Amino acid sequence: MADTPQPPQMPQLPTFPHSPFVPYDPIVQFYECAAWAFGGDAEAWEYTGWRDETLASTTTASLHGHLNPSPTLRLTGPDALEFLSGVCVNSFANFRVGASRHAIMTDELGRVAAHGMLLRLAEDDFITYWLSPYLTYRLSHRPDLDVTAEDLTGQVFLFQLSGPRSLEVLEGAAQENLHDVRFLRHRTATVAGTEVRVIRIGMSGTLAYEVHGPVEQAIPVYEALMAAGEEYGIRRMGVQAYMCQHTQGGFGQAYYHFPLPWGEDEELAEFFAGLGFPPIGKFLRLHGSAGEDMARRYRSPYELGWGHMVRFDHDFVGRAALEREAAANARTMVTLVWNPEDIADVFLSQFRKGEEHPEMNMPNHFMYEVGDREHLQSLWADRVLAGGRDVGTSSGRCFSAHSGEMLSLATVETAVAAEGTEVVVVWGDPGTRQKEIRATVARFPYLVEPARNEHVDVSGIPSRFPARAAGTAPAGEARTANA
Missing domain, CATH: 2.40.30.110 (Aminomethyltransferase beta-barrel domains)
Structure with missing residues (x-):
């Protein structure tokens, strides 16, 4: 009896690693694999089409999970605030526990060298997103300060939830009233059985929040947010639609609107090379x-429309250059x-x-x-x-x-x-x-309808859950009602 013919063997092709931060979706036809080429993962290029995805952030709600892994650095110690004040243009004179800032770092010429979010978790405890590795470089120049840096990149997730129905989606997932989270404030909540941190910020211009938590629970939290948003027509946002948010929302993005001046400083390039970065620039x-x-x-904070965040009540890298620029206007x-x-x-x-x-x-x-x-x-x-x-x-x-x-x-x-x-x-x-x-x-910013995040009065948004009692805080968290 003749041997049974065997089917031809298909060549073994390398498979790209899907993002561990968002669930695999079989409807996605195209992936952005730039990060894959550098040893990262593949991100969805589009889910339901860039038009549909960008409109969701102004008509209902959109969920974006492709900023992961975000460069994340936690700073602790009695001198942490002094260090941050010396490298950021922002004033921290009234930076209370439970507050956040869009932190901006400049070089000696006043050009934006890094920018991202800074959250104050406790008196001597801060967490930053997208400020490192430049923040780490600046910290290396201050051995005199008592500051401990912990790199959490890849250990935590960051999801962006934007749109006029975003608060309702978030409350549905948390099963809790979150109307008390004011603009640029944050507190903990529970989603999918996981403690997460909710921050009222966003880059889309509309009402928006971020949800942060441990990477091990990223997909359950993501799925809980999507399930809570189903009745509102929530959309997943892919890579292609994301940058449109930044332009119409008036929020410049590094390496889309402007580069960072990292290639002109030999000492900085050598420091980054030690971290495994390719030659900067x-x-x-x-x-x-x-x-x-x-x-x-290159851009300065004034050239990006961020001049209102520059405060000359403290010394910081680039202050002299920005003082001259502010005077010239x-x-x-x-x-x-x-x-x-x-x-x-x-x-x-x-x-x-x-x-x-x-x-x-x-x-x-x-x-x-x-x-x-x-x-x-x-x-x-x-x-x-x-x-x-x-x-x-x-x-x-x-x-x-x-x-x-x-x-x-x-x-x-x-x-x-x-x-x-x-x-x-x-x-x-x-x-x-x-x-x-x-x-x-x-006008700048261009997107003003629906109302921008900082101007949205959430008291007019219905909630299915009772409001928190005044002065209360989630278990294990310091009181932040007056932050």
């Missing part, structure tokens, strides 16, 4: 009419609304052989390019003209499904920053068939 592929000029791509951040007819001409030009303008992806340009064997991170920035004169730099172009417009953030001369001012964005790399696109200076 060697991984960028620069696009846009701004060309190779890195100086115009020469440049500021605005939103630009691009002319739809000029945009249409860019698309129509693709059908005119030999007359094509540089392609304009929808809704935005991703940070990595197909077929790039060097795997460089692409960064776009375009010159802004007024009356034929170069007056600033535009970046973070995206199509807003909320307003139906092409938007970007631009740092421009204060003299042309008034709403309604007509400018021109030069589209395309130097040496290509560039296109001048008319644009109008608009």
Whole structure:
């Protein structure tokens, strides 16, 4: 009897590791694997489509879990606050337990070198997100201070829940009234049997919260939030839609709107190399009419619209440079609304052989390019003209499904920053068939409807759970009612 034919053996292909922070979803067709190439995991590019996902954050609720793992550093010790005050532009004169800050660090030239969230957990206990490893570098210069740093990267999760129904979703998952969590405040709650920390912050512009907890419970918490949001039409947010939030919400994002000046300091580069980082500044592929000029791509807090967070009531790295900039008031951040007819001409030009303008992806340009064997991170920035004169730099172009417009953030001369001012964005790399696109200076931040997070009066949002008694706090947590 002849041997039974065996089916051909399929070649064994390497499988990419799915993110341990969010559940695998079989409906996802495309994954962003840039992190995978560096030994990380694959993140969902889209779940239900970028339009659907971005609209959810202004109409119902969206859940984003692809910032994981977030660089997380916990600082403890009697000198922790003194150290933070010396490296952040923010004032901590009234920084109480239970409060949080969007902390900004600058270099000696006043350029943003790191920014992220800072939470005060106890008198001498702070946790930071996205400030390290630059924060660690600065700490290495202060051996005189009694500060202990603990790297929690990969040990904790961070989920972003945004949209007008986000509080209702969160309360449904926690089975608790959370109306007492005010803007930039935080406290603990329980979701899926796990103690988590709830913070009222967000980058979308709308009402939004973050939920933090131990990585071992990331997926149960994520699934509990999705289950609680089902009745409200909650959506998962993928990588492609995420950056649109930052532009329409007016919140500049590193390596989408601006780079960090990490490649010019040899001591910093050597420190990062010791942590296993690739050569800083060697991984960028620069696009846009701004060309190779890195100086115009960096940003100060004032140039990002964050000047109101700079306080000169303390000494910090970069203070002298920012004092000069504050006095000059020469440049500021605005939103630009691009002319739809000029945009249409860019698309129509693709059908005119030999007359094509540089392609304009929808809704935005991703940070990595197909077929790039060097795997460089692409960064776009375009010159802004007024009356034929170069007056600033535009970046973070995206199509807003909320307003139906092409938007970007631009740092421009204060003299042309008034709403309604007509400018021109030069589209395309130097040496290509560039296109001048008319644009109008608009309000910054652009997304003001529905109301922005800091202005939302949550007392008008219904709750199924009784309000917490005044002055009470979750078990094991210090009282933060007056934080």
